[in-house]
Amino acid sequence: MEKLVNDFSFGLFIWQIILFLLLLFLLRKYAWRPILNAVNEREQGIKDALASAEDARREMENLQADNDKLLKEARAERDTMMKEAREVKAKMIADAKEEAQAEANKMITQAQSAIESEKKAAMAELKSHVAELSVQIAEKVVKKELSSEKEQLQLVDSMLDDAKLN
Amino acid sequence: MFGMQGKTLKTLLALFAFTMTFSAMATVKEAPEGEGKKDTKTEIKEYIDHHLQDSHDFNLFSYTGDDGEKHHVGFPLPVIIWDDGLHTFMSSEFHHGEEVVESNGNYYTLYHSKIYRTDASGTLNYDPEHPDHPTNARPLDFSITKSVVMMIVTGILLLLLFRGLASSYRKNEGIASGIGRFFEPIVIYIRDDIAIANIGEEKYKRYMPFLLTIFFFIWFLNMFGLTPLGVNVTGNIAVTTALAILVFLLTNFTGTKDYWKHIFDPLGDGMPWIGKIFIYIILVPIEILGMFIKPFALLIRLYANMTAGHVVLMSLIGLIFIFKSWIGGPLSFGLSFAISLIEVLVALLQAYIFTMLAALYFGFASESHDHAEEHEGEVSHL
Numbered sequence A: 001m002e003k004l005v006n007d008f009s010f011g012l013f014i015w016q017i018i019l020f021l022l023l024l025f026l027l028r029k030y031a032w033r034p035i036l037n038a039v040n041e042r043e044q045g046i047k048d049a050l051a052s053a054e055d056a057r058r059e060m061e062n063l064q065a066d067n068d069k070l071l072k073e074a075r076a077e078r079d080t081m082m083k084e085a086r087e088v089k090a091k092m093i094a095d096a097k098e099e100a101q102a103e104a105n106k107m108i109t110q111a112q113s114a115i116e117s118e119k120k121a122a123m124a125e126l127k128s129h130v131a132e133l134s135v136q137i138a139e140k141v142v143k144k145e146l147s148s149e150k151e152q153l154q155l156v157d158s159m160l161d162d163a164k165l166n
Numbered sequence B: 001m002f003g004m005q006g007k008t009l010k011t012l013l014a015l016f017a018f019t020m021t022f023s024a025m026a027t028v029k030e031a032p033e034g035e036g037k038k039d040t041k042t043e044i045k046e047y048i049d050h051h052l053q054d055s056h057d058f059n060l061f062s063y064t065g066d067d068g069e070k071h072h073v074g075f076p077l078p079v080i081i082w083d084d085g086l087h088t089f090m091s092s093e094f095h096h097g098e099e100v101v102e103s104n105g106n107y108y109t110l111y112h113s114k115i116y117r118t119d120a121s122g123t124l125n126y127d128p129e130h131p132d133h134p135t136n137a138r139p140l141d142f143s144i145t146k147s148v149v150m151m152i153v154t155g156i157l158l159l160l161l162f163r164g165l166a167s168s169y170r171k172n173e174g175i176a177s178g179i180g181r182f183f184e185p186i187v188i189y190i191r192d193d194i195a196i197a198n199i200g201e202e203k204y205k206r207y208m209p210f211l212l213t214i215f216f217f218i219w220f221l222n223m224f225g226l227t228p229l230g231v232n233v234t235g236n237i238a239v240t241t242a243l244a245i246l247v248f249l250l251t252n253f254t255g256t257k258d259y260w261k262h263i264f265d266p267l268g269d270g271m272p273w274i275g276k277i278f279i280y281i282i283l284v285p286i287e288i289l290g291m292f293i294k295p296f297a298l299l300i301r302l303y304a305n306m307t308a309g310h311v312v313l314m315s316l317i318g319l320i321f322i323f324k325s326w327i328g329g330p331l332s333f334g335l336s337f338a339i340s341l342i343e344v345l346v347a348l349l350q351a352y353i354f355t356m357l358a359a360l361y362f363g364f365a366s367e368s369h370d371h372a373e374e375h376e377g378e379v380s381h382l
Helices: A002-007 A010-145 A149-165 B004-028 B037-052 B146-171 B180-199 B204-225 B237-253 B257-264 B273-323 B328-365 B369-374
Strands: B057-064 B070-076 B078-082 B086-090 B101-103 B106-111 B114-118
Touching (some): A002 B237, A010 B146, A010 B204, A010 B237, B037 B273, B086 B101, B180 B328, B204 B237, B204 B273, B204 B328, B237 B273, B237 B328, B257 B273
Antiparallel strands (some): B078 B086, B101 B106, B106 B114
């Protein structure tokens, strides 16, 4: 301890204090402040860049999600449209079929009724023809054979029988 | 960082230590041939003692010429003495302690690196109990000594280095270039792991210039101590005292209310005042003592570590000349080489410890109340 006290140089102590404070002042002004500011700025820049990169990534994700959503919607729309189209097609075919059927039925009915009426007309014509014929026959018979009333009646009966059979 | 550059650095440091070992050897060689073993020992001891002390001239090496006279190679430094008036002259006038210097009517002589006032013939009166301590008056010595020169050199070096780093940011768009790339991570380490870790995010900025300056100042001077220049600045008690006093002043002048409360009222409201009185009779003096012990530990730690390193290193080198054998020489050489590598580590470590502890003390001084609560129950008296 005594050696320490003896070795203690007051002059060196003073020099040390003066030089250190001077160095501290100069370094603070010309070195530490600019260095620390530059480092802080750079770190802030890196932080900002990372944050903006993260933002961009998130934006991209959102966009991607939007795209996916749009695509999905488009697909769904397409699907519904296809379905509708198919339905329409099926309906159209069914309708057409039905209409055709109805038309055909109608035509058949018309044809049938036409045939029926033709048939009736024919029958009526035939009947009238037959009646005319009968009248002509009867006339002839009457002219030729209606000598006796008995024979006349016989003839009428037989003719009527025949007519009935018809 | 630890690729090529790390390798180059290691090689450089190794070379440093290597050359140091050689040149120290060359210096000790001045021991005249043929002298006894005891004389070599004494001479080595004196040489080590001399090396550990500050000196008034910048001696690079000395040798004994063919004529038996000692020659010193180096350059003189100005001597500035306050002794009832200013006395200035160059240290070369002492002729390495061999001559008495007359300045404005006073006579001075150099003895073991210290200046004493003597009579015209340079008589030194010795204390009979301490044969090494002359009782002559010692004037106030403000000389530009070797240590002061090294401090100035270190200061200029630091200014150039970090001014360069600062301007490289400007020129290189915020990226360090050149040697700054090596120092920038250290600056950031001091900021993040020393200042912010101990002082806290809000208040660390105020202490950063001091912490950075003191770290690089101590580290560089420690490293200079390992060079063949043979300076022992950080192993000088006056230097470490000055640094510790600066830490002490900065700690106490930036102390917050909570810091002082912690010293004078450590228990706070946790106890009624009547109970506190008895505890505080013991506790408060201890806390006040702690204020001084903290920086005192700083100054002793740095001084003792650096001085011890130099003593061990130089003793091992001295062993080469004591052994003077084919086994002892290389063995001491290898040992001193290994120790100098360790000293390179110690140089960094001591700068780190000094800075770290200073930051810790600043942390105590600037702690605000909520921060103090976090530490409640912890032993925070370091």
